[in-house]
Amino acid sequence: MSAQEIESDFPKLVADGWTETSKESAEYNCFAFALHDDSDWYSPLPLKGYYWPDNLPRNTALPTMIELYRNEGGFSPCDDGDFENGFEKVAFFINEKQNVTHAARQKPSGAWTSKLGVMEDIEHPLLTSLEDAGIKDDDYGKVGQFLKRPIPAS
Secondary structure, three states: OOHHHHHHHOOHHHHHOOEEEEOOOOOOOHHHHOOOOOOOEEOOOOOOOEEOOOOOOOOOEHHHHHHHHHHHHOOEEEOOOOOOOOEEEEEEEEOOOOEEEEEEEEOOOOOEEEEOOOOOEEEEOOHHHHOOOOOOOOOOOEEEEEEEEEOOOO
């Protein structure tokens, strides 16, 4: 997708700034990307090719998504997205129906990185760059929950 198309979908990126970090891919989505998985498409829909743990309800309600990230990545809820040395954070975007619609991961620099559906991966300094009204089916909504985990020692 072109930069103009991304900026059309997410107009706040124009003012806030962003950088493309990988090309388009339908191999994985934002939920997998936030867990450093670039080979799965995490979805509760029971369709061939999608990944979803058998022990979780098939929905994107906040409690389900918190449990997904606890089980798959060792994340726990936290109060904010402020950078904390030694920790990696994830931000969940929630729409007006209270479903988690997007996950962004904080980089060691403190910037955020996102996989935009089947579009590119991008780096963006602010989470608000991707926020919107959350009323249309493809809206991300607003950041509604943060998670964190210790960064493993190398």
